Amino acid sequence: MKKLHIKKVLAMFLAVALVVPSSASNLTASAATTQESNDDSAIPEGYTPIYDAADLYAIRNDLEGKYIMMADIDLSEATAPGGELDTGNGWDPIQDFAGTLDGNGHYIKGLTIYGDPKSEYVGLFGYSNSKIKICNLGMIDVSINIERTSSRSGQTAALLVRGGGYYSFETEIENCFVTGQISSNKGVVSGVCVYNCSCKNVYNLVKISYTSDTDNNYTAGIGFDVVSRRAYNCGEINNGDGNSKNGKPIKGIARYDDGYSYYLKGNSGDEDDATPLTKTQMKNAKFYTGFDFENTWFIDPYSNYPYPQLRSCPQKRINSIEVTKQPNKTVYQQGENFDFTGATLHLIYEDGLEQDVLLTKDMIGSYDMNKIGKQSIPISYCGLAETSLDITVKETAVDKVQLNKSQINLYKGKTETLSATITPSNASNKQIAWSVVKGDCVTVDNNGTITANKKGTATVRAASANGKYADCVVTVQVPCILLQLTNTNIKFKKGETKSISDTIGYVMSPLDCTDSVTWKSSNDKVLQINDNESMLGLAAGKVTVTGTTTSGTTAVANVTVQRDMSEFTVTGVSNKYYTGKAIKPKFAVSDGTTTLKENEDYNVTYESNTNVGTANIKITGIDPYVGTIEQSFQILPVAEEITPDDSSSGNGGSTITAPAKVKIRKITAGKKKLTVTWKKVAGARGYRIQIARNRAFTKSLKTYNVSANTSKKVFGRLKKKTTYYVRINAFCNDEDGNKLVGKYSTVKKKKTK
Known part of the structure; x- marks a missing residue:
């Protein structure tokens, strides 16, 4: 105790x-x-x-x-x-x-x-x-x-x-x-x-x-x-x-x-x-x-503990690590990939265990295959121990220098940067020296930026340290600041060809500029530019012709291609009966392809178009249509109407009888409309159709004359669900223009929908 x-x-x-x-x-x-x-x-x-x-x-x-x-x-x-x-x-x-x-x-x-x-x-x-x-x-x-x-x-x-x-x-x-x-x-x-x-x-x-x-x-x-x-x-x-x-x-x-x-x-x-x-x-x-x-x-598969360990506190630590066999390749050209094949490590653990293992990618630290000379690559095993292996990287010489452009055009005062490509891409020294080897119109800096100073031609060179080089020929141009046209309003006829330099004319400033001018029509169907030298009028119209210099300066001329009205024909004008009012017949002005529009392409004036006799139409073109064309027609006296039972003997001695009675075939009802069809009568020059709301044809009467070529008439805008009465007769004219009318058809009625 x-x-x-x-x-x-x-x-x-x-x-x-x-x-x-x-x-x-x-x-x-x-x-x-x-x-x-x-x-x-x-x-x-x-x-x-x-x-x-x-x-x-x-x-x-x-x-x-x-x-x-x-x-x-x-x-x-x-x-x-x-x-x-x-x-x-x-x-x-x-x-x-x-x-x-x-x-x-x-x-x-x-x-x-x-x-x-x-x-x-x-x-x-x-x-x-x-x-x-x-x-x-x-x-x-x-x-x-x-x-x-x-x-x-x-x-x-x-x-x-x-x-x-x-x-x-x-x-x-x-x-x-x-x-x-x-x-x-x-x-x-x-x-x-x-x-x-x-x-x-x-x-x-x-x-x-x-x-x-x-x-x-x-x-x-x-x-x-x-x-x-x-x-x-x-x-x-x-x-x-x-x-x-x-x-x-x-x-x-x-x-x-x-x-x-x-x-x-x-x-x-x-x-x-x-x-x-x-x-x-x-x-x-x-x-x-x-x-x-x-x-x-x-997990360290080579240690005496094969299960997961902590990186911050490993259970099986390593006393030393050594590269016992170098990789198969230890000397490289600059830029080559590092190859660790063949390398082995010798591991000695704290507990005395020794292992020889192959070097793997995850064990290799950082390295720079573009760095010339000898370098040590760090080797680490599971973060437990470190060593290194040595490799040598040799310089790779430049074999070729190539520029992105061999020729360039520059305006005075402008710059452009060339780029040089080195072959092989892994060359050790990729430095390029820039210089002007011929001419004095440009300068070049260390980055390959060329500055155009005056008009002329020069050669710029990009050279490597070992003497390989590439050249670029530089042409310095003077841009146009002002494009001045001599004539800005030009007119000529369809089919004519005009020289641009003679017709429009131009001057560029400054006077020593090197630009050329390109001409363009705003409408190639009216005015065609040929070989950038001449203009050809293709159709009547107004266009703009724009001149653009190489440097982008522009000027505009107005060009009118004209066409004479004598090239057009008037159709549709016929004789008319006297009405007591000014007669303005409908007509068309066309060349067979193009039909002109009144008040847009031409103006119309009339002479003697009210009384019986000869009336005159004057058609005057509106620019780009020029000139005047005339057309006449006859105003006839009012014709005498002859009753159905009559016949007429003309001045020529022939006798003309009024047309036969018309037969209505069918009346079809629609919504607020009626459609009437009838059987044509021989010798008729036309048909008179009457429609009214009573059989005596006194209520809401309407009368229509239609051509002898038709046998159908549609009455629209009628009252819905209303009964209408319809009758038709035919008429013709004798040699003196008198109207002969036949008997009315049997009256038919129909109710609209």
Whole structure:
């Protein structure tokens, strides 16, 4: 008993010494670190660095601080029975932590807790009622063996027992893993965390052994009451003969789950909220839906651990990497593609494993195949270790220089930029020197921009550094500023051809300009331009002729192509009977193709067109129609009408009888109209048709005369649903123009619709 008491006293003294920073150096080499980083510039602002076990233990001095590990820490001997940090039950869990611990990719190895600890919350960190963040940390070879002899049940986990906030899950455990073994005979046991944690990108390899003779006990691989996001469990969960209620690979009760949790089938009980995978599936990234294998996770098929590892904290680290065989090709021409075929790497892991592997594209860093000389290409394996290989890039000479134009025309004062193409396209030195090798009318700058200074011809050259070149001949022209026409209003006859230079005439300014003029008619059907030299009148009309210089200056002349009225014929004029009023017969003026319009193409005046005798029509053209044509007709005295029973003997001695009685064939009713058809009568010169609303033909009487060529008349605009009466007689003329009328037809009636 005395020996045990002394041991407890020493343990308590050691714990106090570790809390005091000045005593931290008392720890011996048994708690030394590996993979240490001495680069203080890597310490984030506001963080306290942790280099050894003393620094780790001293977190208790400032439970709200931010800490970052700068080295691996081995607690195997220090927390073992009799070790420097053994308080009688191994490591004393840090309680009430409220800060941040960034593992920075380092390990805490060999954490040991045993027996019946005084605290109910057993792990690296115990109980906390605050928001905590633990990240980028590996807990390896954890050894926790709890044998409760008291009534306390307790809660056990390798990393953290309980985070702050009841069911708020504000405590974050991210990019962490745990390995080793945990055994307990009471309470709740988890590999990573027990309560109130959000576990993201974590995995558990801890083997959990559990025996208990009481109820209300739980085991879980990742955590009991946690939020699981992108996690997996390979740790074996063995309940033995105990009364554990779960034995779940991921968790016992999940408040939230994103569905991206997995476990190795056969190492624990099944779970509805996680996906079981076989050993073969666990080695293949495609089975881990939701895992980010570009930035967070990776699988190293050559290491002793074939399952996913964390990039920020790899489980199997590499001590060294070496290029043992160079690529088949190490010398290149500038611009060639890098070919890594044949290269191999030799990997040496921390655990002593050595592997020779082929170099693959994903291992190769950045390089520049256009950079002349020797360069080292960085090689990285899974982001765990780096080396490099050397290649040599040789210069590629210019074989040909080609310009986009070999000839150009430029106006004085204007610019144009040439572009040069180098062959081959991967030539090392693509610099081009521009110069004027002949003539003094242009200048050229270093970008190939040519400026035209005066009228003339010059040769511009683009040359490479090794003497290859291409030339462009430049002709400098002087643009026209003003195009002045001599005549702007021209008239000539259809069919005539006129010289443009003689008829219109023009002068360009300045007088030394080099432009030419192109002429265009606004209507080629009226005026045709031939060979840009002459104009041919094709039809009467008015057009504009536009002259446009090469530089875009324009001028317009008005051209009228005229046509004489004598080329047209008047048709439709016939003799008329005297009416007592001025007679203006309808007629047409046409050449057989074109029919002119009155008041648009010509004006009409009449002479002696009222009384009996000869009347005259004078038709005068309106520009572009010129000249006058005349046409006469006779106004006849009113003819005597002869009754149906009469006959007439003309001056020639012949006798003409009035036409026979007309027979109405049919009257058809329509909506507010009637259609009448009748049988033609021999010798008739026309028909007189009367329509009225009573049989006596006194009410609404209308009389119509129609040609002898027709046998049909349509009466429109009648009253709807009204009865009308119709009668028809035929008439003819004797030699003296007297009208002979036949008897009326039988009266017919019809009702409109």
